[in-house]
Amino acid sequence: MSETPDSAVHAVRTYIEQHRETFLGDLAEWLRIPSVSAQPERAGDVRRSAEWLAAHLTGTGFPTVEVWETPGAPAVFAEWPSEDPDAPTVLVYGHHDVQPAAREDGWRTEPFEPTVIDGRMYARGAADDKGQVFFHTLGVRAHLAATGRTTPAVRLKLLIEGEEESGSPHFRALVEEHAGRLAADAVIVSDTGMWSETTPTVCTGMRGVADCEITFHGPDQDIHSGSFGGAVPNPATVAGRVVAALHDAHERVAIPGFYDGVTELTEAERALVAELPFDEAAWLRTAKSHGTLGEAGFSTLERVWARPTAEVNGIGGGYQGPGGKTIVPASAQLKLSFRLVAGQDPATIERAVRDWLAGLVPAGIRYEITFGAPTRPCLTPLGHPALTALAGAMSRAFDGATVRYTREGGSGPAADLQDVLGAPVLFLGISVPSDGWHAPDEKIELDLLMKGVETTAYLWGDLPAALHDAQR
Amino acid sequence: MSETPDSAVHAVRTYIEQHRETFLGDLAEWLRIPSVSAQPERAGDVRRSAEWLAAHLTGTGFPTVEVWETPGAPAVFAEWPSEDPDAPTVLVYGHHDVQPAAREDGWRTEPFEPTVIDGRMYARGAADDKGQVFFHTLGVRAHLAATGRTTPAVRLKLLIEGEEESGSPHFRALVEEHAGRLAADAVIVSDTGMWSETTPTVCTGMRGVADCEITFHGPDQDIHSGSFGGAVPNPATVAGRVVAALHDAHERVAIPGFYDGVTELTEAERALVAELPFDEAAWLRTAKSHGTLGEAGFSTLERVWARPTAEVNGIGGGYQGPGGKTIVPASAQLKLSFRLVAGQDPATIERAVRDWLAGLVPAGIRYEITFGAPTRPCLTPLGHPALTALAGAMSRAFDGATVRYTREGGSGPAADLQDVLGAPVLFLGISVPSDGWHAPDEKIELDLLMKGVETTAYLWGDLPAALHDAQR
Known part of the structure; x- marks a missing residue:
């Protein structure tokens, strides 16, 4: 220089x-x-x-x-x-x-x-x-x-x-x-x-990012959970099941093909990350969070810098006001985003998500999924x-x-x-x-x-x- | 008469x-x-x-x-x-x-x-x-x-x-x-x-009913899913996992102890139900629903009249407005209700739900659960x-x-x-x-x-x- x-x-x-x-x-x-x-x-x-x-x-x-x-x-x-x-x-x-x-x-x-x-x-x-x-x-x-x-x-x-x-x-x-x-x-x-x-x-x-919004449609309107509950599919339940299916027990993204082509960190890169003066308690305060959770086998910094993720940005369905309302909701929505790392192609990820989702939605629930424009890693x-x-x-x-x-x-x-x-x-x-x-x-x-x-x-x-x- | x-x-x-x-x-x-x-x-x-x-x-x-x-x-x-x-x-x-x-x-x-x-x-x-x-x-x-x-x-x-x-x-x-x-x-x-x-x-x-509202707290505020996503627990994800854990693969409620004491239908009662002029297609139109789904081994009428259920009445968390917002949400809410049948005690069900929930929430997520007044079957x-x-x-x-x-x-x-x-x-x-x-x-x-x-x-x-x- x-x-x-x-x-x-x-x-x-x-x-x-x-x-x-x-x-x-x-x-x-x-x-x-x-x-x-x-x-x-x-x-x-x-x-x-x-x-x-x-x-x-x-x-x-x-x-x-x-x-x-x-x-x-x-x-x-x-x-x-x-x-x-x-x-x-x-x-x-x-x-x-x-x-x-x-x-x-x-x-x-x-x-x-x-x-x-x-x-x-x-x-x-x-x-x-x-x-x-x-x-x-x-x-x-x-x-x-x-x-x-x-x-x-x-x-x-x-x-x-x-x-x-x-x-x-x-x-x-x-x-x-x-x-x-x-x-x-x-x-x-x-x-x-x-x-x-x-x-x-x-x-x-x-990291890159791909995001999507999914709407699940069940009954044509909110229906009484006493009269009909337990006998028809509930779109809010389906939304929850889709969320739960995003990850396996090791907090790895469970969408088939999601990790295909990922550029893995080298040992030298992992050493460089490990050298940084990382104070996890201080990082948690910055994250305003009260615990760490992420893909097994990686440090917190590796998880946020070099590993792809699936995150729920928003979920909504049914009655969210004060008190209770005993309904099977008409619909539920999910906003998901996927952080991508070098080696991942957004178009491939979008196809993987669509295929995975199609296998999770029961008969009687209609859904739409739309993707925003992706950003590459x-x-x-x-x-x-x-x-x-x-x-x-x-x-x-x-x-x-x-x-x-x-x-x-x-x-x-x-x-x-x-x-x-x-x-x-x-x-x-x-x-x-x-x-x-x-x-x-x-x-x-x-x-x-x-x-x-x-x-x-x-x-x-x-x-x-x-x-x-x-x-x- | x-x-x-x-x-x-x-x-x-x-x-x-x-x-x-x-x-x-x-x-x-x-x-x-x-x-x-x-x-x-x-x-x-x-x-x-x-x-x-x-x-x-x-x-x-x-x-x-x-x-x-x-x-x-x-x-x-x-x-x-x-x-x-x-x-x-x-x-x-x-x-x-x-x-x-x-x-x-x-x-x-x-x-x-x-x-x-x-x-x-x-x-x-x-x-x-x-x-x-x-x-x-x-x-x-x-x-x-x-x-x-x-x-x-x-x-x-x-x-x-x-x-x-x-x-x-x-x-x-x-x-x-x-x-x-x-x-x-x-x-x-x-x-x-x-x-x-x-x-x-x-x-x-x-049927009776017990209902509860659960709030999951993650970060103290919504945080950036790029900076922190994949490394801290997401309360909306936890809400989804709790929803998914409500039922097993046979659509039976998977909360341990939930079916304890249930008065099962007799064969005579099942025959009386089967005699009714039930038109499932017409029932679905009334339910404004597009498919049936419920506990394996029971008919639709048995499911809504004589079987206990777990239903999601509402779910919400994170960004639900137009467009996207790449956050890990600060909190998520669930409104659940459980229909109960003869032989089930609401107080026992409440304890079973609380115990089950405690085992599902990861470190770093705080939660509150409140039950409404139950109604007995x-x-x-x-x-x-x-x-x-x-x-x-x-x-x-x-x-x-x-x-x-x-x-x-x-x-x-x-x-x-x-x-x-x-x-x-x-x-x-x-x-x-x-x-x-x-x-x-x-x-x-x-x-x-x-x-x-x-x-x-x-x-x-x-x-x-x-x-x-x-x-x-």
């Missing part, structure tokens, strides 16, 4: 300090837009979020800023060419849509009214992913200010999509449509996290020079701390970028496990957010040499 | 015809009161329903009418002594509370705005149970008018409770408190149905003279049709009356399977309702001799 003189660090930090307040004010403005892609009634807000970001990127200095339409929510594309003829091209990926959120889910503050408490900004999307998109805007300005350049040392492209929290159903098509303009030598995904506030890490892979090879450059820039931002390697249990459309663009994918995230992604009280640590800004300010200077090395 | 001369039939029918319109108007007025005992916000309506009924019974001529308080919803008691010193005492049981109902559940008409279409009155409670309570009011007047009596031939008592649809939690204590005033030689329960519009039947028993011995008298009165109302014997899969607090008062329990119901108890579009057939009126008009004249026979 190249050296960044202390004076450069000083220049970057000074610039960031001078612009921190305005930067946070702008981020808060963006976070006020409830860009929930899963809720059709929020479609206008998702569009407003894209337009807001586009205007902000123009203000940042990107000469090219475009809102790209999809059959669903719009994405934002921006490009800032370099004056250096040999400059490599870097594509930054993030998303501007967010998970659903409502105060009554247990938020201490309004989810769409950003609130700073004790150095943390609380808001839906603060960490996932608006905050982590946003550090790139100040980062490139700090890079220019500290180096005295008028254009970045890399040809910088941004692609910020609007449907990530809905499974990125149109993302691959969008990337394919614009593959020429998106062409890059490396992809930087800023939609993951790092180990902890004190242990900076670079993520090397994400993604893994970056350890030792890639660009990955080393990223770890170096991050180390500098963290005052020389050792940067370790992790994986991410969550999912993003990084694999589509890798597939279509043929570029290595690097993960730069400064969110920490306590940030509460998809949960009430989502937040971002403001000091870490500024470390993200700082890392990119160094990285754009370091990447040209690293990528040049990679091509030799 | 005693003879009712044709002139008496004529007199009863003439009286009923003359009063039918007023009677139906009054019933509609009562049905407009949404006396849903399961919904705390309807408590005032349940009270209003009791007060309305009390006023109506006074108007009918009952010299004693009282609203009896309970720790929950009030009951109504009424008494009409006989001028005959040897008159036996009959206690009529019914209930004035109803199941929850909302137009959006699939009703074609407003559930609390009674609507007559094609000779049927549609309203929540039309059949279960206000309509069937109400036929006793015109019935006793027709009895008096046809016989020229000024008091009934039996000492007639009514006890109409207000918590039947909530499991009658205070009913047994109420009966025990007032056991002296409720003392009777026979109990007539009007809260069941008959075979069909064309096959009048008398029910000889009801009830069975009337075939051949009791009062039962024969009831069948005779019903036959006369149905123009001489043969009256057959059935059981009822539903539940009512009849067993408490039998236990506390030591009186035989007879079931007089004119509701038919298509009446939609606990379902949208509940209705009562108006012609059958008038047959109920007519049956009681004959029965009060016939019962003294029958009960006298029984005591010899």
Whole structure:
């Protein structure tokens, strides 16, 4: 990796300090837009979020800023060419849509009214992913200010999509449509996290995800469980049996063919995972959970980073109000998701789930199953020079701390970028496990957010040499 | 049984015809009161329903009418002594509370705005149970008018409770408190149905019911299924596994001890059931179901009348809105009910369920289970003279049709009356399977309702001799 003189660090930090307040004010403005892609009634807000970001990127200095339409929510594309003829091209990926959120889910503050408490900004999307998109805007300005350049040392492209929290159903098509303009030598995904506030890490892979919704139909309406109970199939019972059939007694997914092709962890990779300072009690507190349970033969970190899963995200059927109602319900619903790892193909998994389900549903119960757009798993090879450059820039931002390697249990459309663009994918995230992604009280640590800004300010200077090395 | 001369039939029918319109108007007025005992916000309506009924019974001529308080919803008691010193005492049981109902559940008409279409009155409670309570009011007047009596031939008592649809939690204590005033030689329960519009039947028993609500708690809040999925226990998965563990592969309830003490059907009883003109396809249409499923080795009728069951009335957990949300949910709920048959003790069943559940819940999941007040099963011995008298009165109302014997899969607090008062329990119901108890579009057939009126008009004249026979 190249050296960044202390004076450069000083220049970057000074610039960031001078612009921190305005930067946070702008981020808060963006976070006020409830860009929930899963809720059709929020479609206008998702569009407003894209337009807001586009205007902000123009203000940042990107000469090219475009809102790209999809059959669903719009994405934002921006490009800032370099004056250096040999400059490599870097594509930054993030998303501007967010998970659903409502105060009554247990938020201490309004989810769409950003609130700073004790150095943390609380808001839906603060960490996932608006905050982590946003550090790139100040980062490139700090890079220019500290180096005295008028254009970045890399040809910088941004692609910020609007449907990530809905499974990125149109993302691959969008990337394919614009593959020429998106062409890059490396992809930087800023939609993951790092180990902890004190242990900076670079993520090397994400799990994929396939999700489905199943509706079971029994009687044409709720019927009396006294008059008919015990003699007709109950769709809520069937839903429960399907849930129970997801796993075997060793908590392995019991769907035939589910593990076919899985890239198993090597002993060296398992050793790297085991080296991390993992405190299971602390992890459980972050998970707000009261016990571990998972596939036999694997550690907790291996289970969430490198093993595929089947999870019940939602179940519902029959009477759920106060008191009782002695009915056989007319229908029941299941929302399931399957995390996938390298070597698993979403289309194969979908077929396996459909076949397995067909064998579980008794006569007299009709069902429908629909799959969302899947997200493929993604893994970056350890030792890639660009990955080393990223770890170096991050180390500098963290005052020389050792940067370790992790994986991410969550999912993003990084694999589509890798597939279509043929570029290595690097993960730069400064969110920490306590940030509460998809949960009430989502937040971002403001000091870490500024470390993200700082890392990119160094990285754009370091990447040209690293990528040049990679091509030799 | 005693003879009712044709002139008496004529007199009863003439009286009923003359009063039918007023009677139906009054019933509609009562049905407009949404006396849903399961919904705390309807408590005032349940009270209003009791007060309305009390006023109506006074108007009918009952010299004693009282609203009896309970720790929950009030009951109504009424008494009409006989001028005959040897008159036996009959206690009529019914209930004035109803199941929850909302137009959006699939009703074609407003559930609390009674609507007559094609000779049927549609309203929540039309059949279960206000309509069937109400036929006793015109019935006793027709009895008096046809016989020229000024008091009934039996000492007639009514006890109409207000918590039947909530499991009658205070009913047994109420009966025990007032056991002296409720003392009777026979109990007539009007809260069941008959075979069909064309096959009048008398029910000889009801199943009991025990119900419980279980809440499973996992993470303290919904957590990200990517970051944590596959490594912590999921309460919705546990709920599904508990549902799946309810039954074995033969659809027998798999809770250890569940069948202990069950009174099995005799071969003679099975033969009587098999004699009924049962059309399974028609029954399925009534059940609005598309297949049968139940305990191996038993027919559909045996399953709903004489076999205990475990049913899922409701299940819920995690995200149930539109689209997806990749979470491990914080909690999940189950509402289960168990139908019980003669020989099963609700307290034993509750212990069996608690013990079974404790063995199913993994570490890291906390749970609560609460049981509602159970209802015991009830069975009337075939051949009791009062039962024969009831069948005779019903036959006369149905123009001489043969009256057959059935059981009822539903539940009512009849067993408490039998236990506390030591009186035989007879079931007089004119509701038919298509009446939609606990379902949208509940209705009562108006012609059958008038047959109920007519049956009681004959029965009060016939019962003294029958009960006298029984005591010899």
